[in-house]
Amino acid sequence: MHLHAALITTLAVLLNILAIYFVGRARGKYQIKAPATAGHPDFERVFRAHQNTLEQTVLFLPVLWLASSYANETTAMGLGYAWLVGRTWYLFGYMQEAGKRSMGFLIGALAAVGLLGMAMVGIVMRMLG
Template sequence: MIEAKLTALVTIAVIFYTILLSFRVGALRGKTGVAAPATSGHPTFERAYRVHLNTVEQLVLFLPVLWLAVPVVGDVWTAAIGVVWLIGRVLYAVTYTRDPAKRGAGMLITLGATLALMAITVVGVARGFMA
């Protein structure tokens, strides 16, 4: 039985969102004529591709600290920060797709949520060593 049900739901939502981004890239390959293995050729495709890859890159940092934070601050707070991360990713995708120069807010929200979870985890580990 999973104790951190809300964090599990956030994890599933984040993975589902990442899968949707990959489907979008696949659909845009056909629509824009960018055949695999090419990763460039049409600006709309390139933006979708970068949004997807950047999200995958951020997942590598986010998911471990998401789950490491649960025992420190609990399921509700961890899941809430995870939702903030997901909102940041959606904002990043929308702004990057429209104008890559305006992706900053979404990226800062994403990074802030990841750094908050990392700080929570570091505090928890430090407390564990002091106990």
């Protein structure tokens, strides 16, 4: 039934909502009026952390569901949760200091690449089998 994929998807949406909240809070704190996206370095880091998380979510969700559907659901679940941990680490690290985002990025990227590989192999095997 893919309950873990559904939960991971919901948590990914919540992570993006949290990032939106942080951008709004930073706009007020640093008095950055919309639609401006620049002005204070601390605001810009929060804004980029949100944008990067949103960009990665668009890539992550399809491969999560494809890997969960066409490959090993348990492994896809583990990689999905790893992506969430990595992206959360990335978001909070980047908001503090740009250099603190690297490990979170690496964890999330490896999880996403793993899901992509699983999805591709699973789909091809179904097509051949």
